[in-house]
Amino acid sequence: MQNLETDILIVGTGLAGLSLAKYLSEQNPNLQITLLSKTSIDECNTYYAQGGIAVVHDFIKDSYQQHIQDTLLAGKGICDKKVVEHVITEAPARLQELIQWGVELDKNNSGELDLGLEGGHSQNRIVHHKDKTGLEIETKLIQVVQNLANVTIRTSFFATDVLLDNQKCIGIIGFDEKSEVTSIVAKATVLATGGSGQVFSVTSNPFVSTGDGVAMAYRAGAKLEKMKHIQFHPTALYEPNKSQAFLITEAIRGFGAHILNHKMERFVFEYHPDGELATRDIVSKAISDEMKKEHSKHVWLDVRHLQIETFKTKFPKVYNYCFENGIDVSKDLIPITPAAHYQCGGIVVNEMGATSIKQLFAIGECSHTGLHGSNRLASNSLLEAIVYAHDSANHLISLMDTIKMNKVEIIPIRYKNIHHDEVLQFKNQLQHFMKYDSLYANTKNTEKVYEMVTEMSKRFKMKFKNYNSHPFLCETYNLIQTAEIILKDCLPKRYRVKSVKKEKTIS
Numbered sequence: 001m002q003n004l005e006t007d008i009l010i011v012g013t014g015l016a017g018l019s020l021a022k023y024l025s026e027q028n029p030n031l032q033i034t035l036l037s038k039t040s041i042d043e044c045n046t047y048y049a050q051g052g053i054a055v056v057h058d059f060i061k062d063s064y065q066q067h068i069q070d071t072l073l074a075g076k077g078i079c080d081k082k083v084v085e086h087v088i089t090e091a092p093a094r095l096q097e098l099i100q101w102g103v104e105l106d107k108n109n110s111g112e113l114d115l116g117l118e119g120g121h122s123q124n125r126i127v128h129h130k131d132k133t134g135l136e137i138e139t140k141l142i143q144v145v146q147n148l149a150n151v152t153i154r155t156s157f158f159a160t161d162v163l164l165d166n167q168k169c170i171g172i173i174g175f176d177e178k179s180e181v182t183s184i185v186a187k188a189t190v191l192a193t194g195g196s197g198q199v200f201s202v203t204s205n206p207f208v209s210t211g212d213g214v215a216m217a218y219r220a221g222a223k224l225e226k227m228k229h230i231q232f233h234p235t236a237l238y239e240p241n242k243s244q245a246f247l248i249t250e251a252i253r254g255f256g257a258h259i260l261n262h263k264m265e266r267f268v269f270e271y272h273p274d275g276e277l278a279t280r281d282i283v284s285k286a287i288s289d290e291m292k293k294e295h296s297k298h299v300w301l302d303v304r305h306l307q308i309e310t311f312k313t314k315f316p317k318v319y320n321y322c323f324e325n326g327i328d329v330s331k332d333l334i335p336i337t338p339a340a341h342y343q344c345g346g347i348v349v350n351e352m353g354a355t356s357i358k359q360l361f362a363i364g365e366c367s368h369t370g371l372h373g374s375n376r377l378a379s380n381s382l383l384e385a386i387v388y389a390h391d392s393a394n395h396l397i398s399l400m401d402t403i404k405m406n407k408v409e410i411i412p413i414r415y416k417n418i419h420h421d422e423v424l425q426f427k428n429q430l431q432h433f434m435k436y437d438s439l440y441a442n443t444k445n446t447e448k449v450y451e452m453v454t455e456m457s458k459r460f461k462m463k464f465k466n467y468n469s470h471p472f473l474c475e476t477y478n479l480i481q482t483a484e485i486i487l488k489d490c491l492p493k494r495y496r497v498k499s500v501k502k503e504k505t506i507s
Contacts, residue, residue, distance in 0.1 A: 001412040002182040006034040012192030013037040014044035016364030016385035018141040023393035025148045036157045049134025050249035052126040054379040055091040062123040074120045074279045075373020083370040094386045102140040117254035118378035120279040131315040158471035162220040169360035187403040195365040200340035200434045204247040211482030213366035217347045223356040226345030228489035229374045234283035236339035238298035245339040260300040281375040284338040300333040344372040353392035363388040416469045450487040
């Protein structure tokens with residue numbers, strides 16, 4: 001078993017993790033910073049983010065107050081207003097830092113930032129890099145962070161659990177790229193592990209988004225909140241028997257696309273006066289209800305009336321993917337369906353990203369800051385990630401001299417070979433259970449799904465005694481635990497998430 005040490009340990013290499021490493025390194029080049037990625041450094045939700053970053057830029061037409069109000073309305077009254085105000089007013093400064101780090105954003109004919117429109121926004125305020133903003137951000141930040149002398153990046157590292165000592169987090173334990181058991185002890189540990197979309201049968205999230213941070217924090221006894229608020233993106237490309245859906249960016253609806261049922265009617269206006277530009281929860285529900293009425297598996301996105309050459313320029317990723325799959329968007333309708341997209345709840349943190357466990361922090365999608373409420377406003381997620389990375393960095397720097405790393409005995413875990421197919425059966429069954437209606441149809445349906453998932457969880461624990469003995473085993477356990485947490489939070493009070501006994505990893 002390897003035992004390593006670092007000053008600050010960051011688990012996750014999306015925008016939140018990478019920008020935190022950059023901010024920390026800028027402030028103290030002598031800090032030892034370790035970044036962990038579960039697979040390759042670029043496999044994360046940031047990489048797949050198409051839309052952009054919501055930032056007030058045109059202060060003649062737009063204002064902070066308008067962006068704040070749009071966020072509060074999208075969140076259905078349960079956002080933390082102070083958090084919303086802080087994140088939105090910090091946005092321009094954080095955007096300038098991204099640009100300084102080399103991120104290129106689209107400009108209009110006047111040389112100004114090209115501002116897009118997305119659902120729930122009252123003004124054009126989405127800065128973007130065509131329809132692959134996340135790819136641009138991730139690629140440029142990886143180059144920046146790889147050149148930082150005090151940052152060590154470890155890829156293909158699977159963290160199984162948070163290490164605790166006297167109710168404080170002292171690091172993590174897991175498996176390195178050679179499947180060797182490894183503990184990493186740190187003065188501060190930051191979970192930037194992303195979301196949990198792979199819990200569901202259809203998701204826009206990559207295969208690594210398995211709720212690892214939430215599950216690890218839950219087992220350690222950290223406080224979680226609002227886990228029932230899973231946002232479904234209304235316009236994922238419908239591809240039968242494919243669980244990882246190709247996302248069709250909301251900016252296309254901002255550009256003028258229509259959503260049609262099988263009668264060729266623009267039905268979303270029956271659900272909300274904003275039609276296709278209503279918030280994601282409203283549009284997803286409208287599509288789901290319409291599919292039930294029509295007994296269909298999808299509805300249609302229509303862009304045939306739009307200028308196709310401009311469409312190709314603005315949305316090359318969507319155009320090319322559709323074309324490669326036999327859809328000529330200039331002539332053909334695009335089949336779409338809602339897909340699990342974003343985890344609005346998560347690990348409860350304060351304004352500095354600190355969790356309820358000392359020396360454990362969380363930023364990005366795995367955290368619950370209070371920004372999103374019950375439904376995230378489009379393109380507020382990348383914004384939240386970088387604002388909290390900046391604020392957490394300032395706080396972490398101030399803590400370093402106050403934390404001493406004591407020698408502790410760490411009980412090692414053991415690696416063992418497993419029958420991959422036996423574990424995969426549980427994952428496939430879970431995803432079969434977890435659909436849009438599992439959360440949003442009615443309480444009776446959710447209760448039924450919850451009972452099936454808890455029964456499956458019992459079978460899993462009986463069959464596999466040590467979830468932490470293999471990365472795929474642990475990842476599947478994380479999915480099951482996260483699903484249970486989400487479903488419990490959807491049900492009446494008697495089912496709500498209760499605190500769990502901490503699973504000791506240190507004597």
